[in-house]
Amino acid sequence: MARIDLVDLAHSYLVGDDLPPAAYALKPVSMTWRQGGAYALLGPSGCGKTTLLNLISGIVTPSRGKILFDGTDVTRLSTRERNIAQVFQFPVIYDTMTVRENLAFPLKNRGVPKPEIDRRVAEIADLLDLTPNLGRKATRLTADAKQKISLGRGLVRSDVAAILFDEPLTVIDPHLKWELRSKLKALHRALDLTMIYVTHDQTEALTFADTVVVMHDGRVVQSGTPEELFEKPAHTFVGYFIGSPGMNIVPAQIRGREALIDGHAITLARGYDNLPSGAKIEIGVRPEFVHLTAKAPGFLSGRIERIDDLGRIRFAWVRVGGVRFAARVPDGFSADGDEVGLMIEPSRVHVYADSEIVEGSALEQVA
Numbered sequence: 001m002a003r004i005d006l007v008d009l010a011h012s013y014l015v016g017d018d019l020p021p022a023a024y025a026l027k028p029v030s031m032t033w034r035q036g037g038a039y040a041l042l043g044p045s046g047c048g049k050t051t052l053l054n055l056i057s058g059i060v061t062p063s064r065g066k067i068l069f070d071g072t073d074v075t076r077l078s079t080r081e082r083n084i085a086q087v088f089q090f091p092v093i094y095d096t097m098t099v100r101e102n103l104a105f106p107l108k109n110r111g112v113p114k115p116e117i118d119r120r121v122a123e124i125a126d127l128l129d130l131t132p133n134l135g136r137k138a139t140r141l142t143a144d145a146k147q148k149i150s151l152g153r154g155l156v157r158s159d160v161a162a163i164l165f166d167e168p169l170t171v172i173d174p175h176l177k178w179e180l181r182s183k184l185k186a187l188h189r190a191l192d193l194t195m196i197y198v199t200h201d202q203t204e205a206l207t208f209a210d211t212v213v214v215m216h217d218g219r220v221v222q223s224g225t226p227e228e229l230f231e232k233p234a235h236t237f238v239g240y241f242i243g244s245p246g247m248n249i250v251p252a253q254i255r256g257r258e259a260l261i262d263g264h265a266i267t268l269a270r271g272y273d274n275l276p277s278g279a280k281i282e283i284g285v286r287p288e289f290v291h292l293t294a295k296a297p298g299f300l301s302g303r304i305e306r307i308d309d310l311g312r313i314r315f316a317w318v319r320v321g322g323v324r325f326a327a328r329v330p331d332g333f334s335a336d337g338d339e340v341g342l343m344i345e346p347s348r349v350h351v352y353a354d355s356e357i358v359e360g361s362a363l364e365q366v367a
């Protein structure tokens with residue numbers, strides 16, 4: 001297990017001096033992945049997740065910057081020299097070997113003594129419910145079982161610096177995905193390994209990881225706990241990408257502790273006197289903190305376009321002038337016509353300048 005430091009790390013698949021920022025699949029990033037942490041690397045297709053993962057594993061050598069494992073520079077070392085285990089989207093196993101032989105292979109390859117191999121294989125097989133299949137040839141098993149073997153081969157060595165998973169549940173049947181995700185989380189707790197899990201699926205990321213690293217357009221835009229990403233998205237992309245529905249992000253004019261939206265004022269919990277001039281200013285508030293209410297003076301008001309019933313919770317889509325809000329529909333609420341008010345919790349409203357969060361200043365208490 002290792003602590004991994006990325007130091008001003010960046011990568012472009014193009015070669016040349018003075019490449020423009022857009023040429024970088026990974027834009028410069030410096031961050032630390034702590035020893036024993038469970039990380040998810042989350043973002044849409046093409047945002048640079050696999051590039052970052054391949055830089056950490058050593059499949060790709062960076063155009064710039066350094067990678068340190070426990071303080072040692074490994075930037076130019078191979079995957080094997082870095083002592084990394086990897087699990088890919090599709091099973092990587094030996095069909096002609098038994099499940100036991102497949103699981104034992106990474107240990108045998110490294111000269112681990114037989115009693116230790118037997119002990120470790122039994123432990124991993126038990127954790128992944130593979131024990132009944134240990135004597136069977138891998139070729140006879142389902143795609144799900146084969147991917148479990150791949151996971152097992154990744155997890156079987158206790159001496160690895162980190163285990164990297166690249167969308168490992170893609171081929172897994174939907175009803176088994178949930179089970180395997182929980183299992184991976186339990187394995188992380190039991191084995192105390194540094195794990196990095198790449199996915200474009202927020203549910204997978206939020207259930208597996210202690211820390212979710214969100215990528216957008218080649219940049220790491222936020223790294224935080226699932227709660228931090230929900231409560232305080234550092235970038236509008238995080239607000240929009242995480243949550244269902246995502247955060248309301250609407251253009252606003254800020255005046256002191258008020259935001260003007262389409263001519264209506266809403267109260268803010270903090271003051272914003274130093275917003276950069278010329279920046280695109282938006283406010284962001286999660287639908288969970290916008291409550292539908294009867295139209296009344298003092299509330300933002302608009303017209304309901306649609307209500308989505310998600311079972312335990314309902315969200316309404318409300319048109320307010322030129323913008324649209326998703327808002328929580330309180331139990332028992334029935335609108336008198338389409339016109340409704342929106343009650344927004346001031347402490348849940350964030351202000352963004354050119355998509356980056358702006359920390360407001362605490363307001364002085366008025367005696």
Ligand SMILES: Nc1ncnc2c1ncn2[C@@H]1O[C@H](COP(=O)(O)OP(=O)(O)OP(=O)(O)O)[C@@H](O)[C@H]1O
Binds near residue numbers: 047052
């Ligand atoms: N070998 C390569 N050569 C040139 N460009 C590449 C190469 N691999 C990736 N890219 C480009 O780098 C960018 C980031 O790709 P990357 O595969 O890292 O994203 P991703 O988030 O993992 O996407 P996906 O989920 O689709 O795999 C994309 O624009 C992609 O086209």
